[in-house]
Amino acid sequence: MTGARSEHWDKVFTTKVENEVSWFQPRPETSLRLIHACNLRKDACILDVGAGVSHLPDVLLAEGLNNVVLLDVSAAALERLKVRLGGDGRSVRFIVADITTWEPDLVVDLWHDRAVLHFLTESGDRAAYAEALRHSVKMGGFVIISGFALGGPERCSGLPVLRAGQDDIAALLGPDFDLLEAFEEDHQTPSGGRQRFVFTRFHRRLV
Numbered sequence: 001m002t003g004a005r006s007e008h009w010d011k012v013f014t015t016k017v018e019n020e021v022s023w024f025q026p027r028p029e030t031s032l033r034l035i036h037a038c039n040l041r042k043d044a045c046i047l048d049v050g051a052g053v054s055h056l057p058d059v060l061l062a063e064g065l066n067n068v069v070l071l072d073v074s075a076a077a078l079e080r081l082k083v084r085l086g087g088d089g090r091s092v093r094f095i096v097a098d099i100t101t102w103e104p105d106l107v108v109d110l111w112h113d114r115a116v117l118h119f120l121t122e123s124g125d126r127a128a129y130a131e132a133l134r135h136s137v138k139m140g141g142f143v144i145i146s147g148f149a150l151g152g153p154e155r156c157s158g159l160p161v162l163r164a165g166q167d168d169i170a171a172l173l174g175p176d177f178d179l180l181e182a183f184e185e186d187h188q189t190p191s192g193g194r195q196r197f198v199f200t201r202f203h204r205r206l207v
């Protein structure tokens with residue numbers, strides 16, 4: 001499965017420019033608002049799962065965050081990001097991995113995922129995702145997950161997705177994670193369409 005995934009995504013990121021994909025955002029405003037709400041220290045470890053070629057790291061680095069980790073199943077996406085960030089990305093760690101098989105070797109203050117979990121339509125893959133999350137997010141850390149809402153599209157990038165509500169995401173994470181906020185929002189695609197997203201922010205209990 002990992003091979004098929006990396007093949008699909010490498011093709012996307014080697015054949016399409018950034019505003020040719022439906023999920024493009026020039027600036028990820030909602031993610032940034034949710035991240036700012038976590039009040040993280042500048043040296044907090046922020047893991048962006050399925051970073052793609054998002055502009056999130058550019059803003060985080062410009063804000064002085066110096067412990068940003070970008071993970072993606074597509075080496076092509078991370079290579080594009082590395083080139084774009086240039087010298088500003090010196091402190092960034094890049095990890096090419098499928099989140100369903102990744103074995104975490106770091107402790108993170110914040111797990112951020114925009115539009116990745118929704119591609120995991122098999123329950124085993126979702127359980128593996130949650131396992132990786134539980135192994136890497138520290139106690140007292142935060143989790144921000146967003147993806148297509150129950151009323152959102154059924155496919156993304158030509159792949160089927162599993163739409164979710166805030167309760168589905170909370171159930172996947174389990175009782176150690178308190179839901180701090182959740183809401184739905186429309187994403188305006190570059191071609192003028194609208195996609196219904198759910199955003200969730202959790203805090204991992206200290207005990």
Ligand SMILES: C[S@@+](CC[C@H](N)C(=O)[O-])C[C@H]1O[C@@H](n2cnc3c(N)ncnc32)[C@H](O)[C@@H]1O
Binds near residue numbers: 024054055071098157
């Ligand atoms: C819809 S894009 C979103 C990209 C980015 N988060 C954003 O908001 O622009 C989904 C991203 O998840 C990555 N991805 C998909 N399945 C993955 C998996 N199983 N493990 C890691 N990354 C994955 C893709 O390569 C792609 O970069």
